[in-house]
Amino acid sequence: MRRLSAVTIADILATGRACADAARPETLRYFRKAWTEADNKAGPGAFDPVTEADRAAERAMRAVLAQRRPDDGILGEEYGTSGGTTGLTWVLDPIDGTRGYLSGTPTWGVLISVADSHGPLFGIIDQPYIGERFEGGLGQASLTGPQGVSDLATRPPRPLGEAIVLTTFPEVGTEAEGRAFRAVAGRARLTRYGMDCYAYALVASGQVDLVIEAGLQTYDIHAPIAVVEAAGGIVTDWRGGPAIEGGQVIAAANPAIHAEALDILAGALSPGTR
Structure with missing residues (x-):
């Protein structure tokens, strides 16, 4: 894992949160609307949906990255790969759980991470409808939600x-x-x-x-x-x-x-x- 300066870490954290903030309203704009439609990315006999909410949320996050960290790479589900020069790549899934999104269930989320060649350094699991944001990496392990901010910790061993x-x-x-x-x-x-x-x-x-x-x-x-x-x-x-x-x-x-x-x-x- 690469060593990042404190300034770079602070900028990555702020940029990730800005991406999540930008994606939230785009996903909620279409959620639980009777007229929300989906295209099928899969072949006959299968269903892999994509909606305008997916595309709009990724566009919004890419706009944030273009402004704040234009030299980083991007890998997004809907708009593919954009090269960078810093060795860092933002990995974006604008709606993870589009099938659930179309069904009106609330547990779909926006996935945002930044990675180097060894893997992810920092990630966000953002739940726009529930209002919860889970962050991890670069010194972070926290949940921000309706009940405030709390530390994240997995449960201890049990059979x-x-x-x-x-x-x-x-x-x-x-x-x-x-x-x-x-x-x-x-x-x-x-x-x-x-x-x-x-x-x-x-x-x-x-x-x-x-x-x-x-x-x-x-x-x-x-x-x-x-x-x-x-x-x-x-x-x-x-x-x-x-x-x-x-x-x-x-x-x-x-x-x-x-x-x-x-x-x-x-x-x-x-x-x-x-």
Whole structure:
């Protein structure tokens, strides 16, 4: 991880918050409106929606970055990659959970992170409708919301049989990945679905023990990595390696339950899916 000056750190924190502030009204402008429409980015037989809210929120964040940090790179879900010269890249997911957004559920969020070649340095999980903002990295591990500001901290170890596990889609991924997930979930006390990025915020705030997902993209996971790890958790792929490129991801509240879940995942996966 690169060493950043205090001035640069302060500017990154302020810029990330400015991006979140700019995205909030753009997402809320279209939320729970009967006329909100979605285009399908997937092929026939699948549904990967994108709305004008997604596009407007990313444009708003890119405008902030163009003004405040024009020499940094950008990787955004809707408008792709823009090169930079500083070695830092902003990774933007303007609405993580567009399916939930279209359904009117409130747990979708805006994901913002800044990364170097080793991975995310700082991330924000912003929940515009709920009014909660989770920050992690560069000395930050905090939640700002309706009840004020509080520190983030993951929960201490407890056996998997007492744990809460979250994932977004019941099918998780491929048939083999779903089978591996169910091998873990079947031993947990409670499993819940449909949280999108809010699941990682709940790990960071000490509410749940594990999030296990598959088929993620880089922009889905960079901000959650920063927030969860700043709060004391661990985020890897299902083999225990880096998760910065997405794919199969496990976020755990602590190393003990991470190791327990990884062991079950490894035993359930066939060699061809590891």
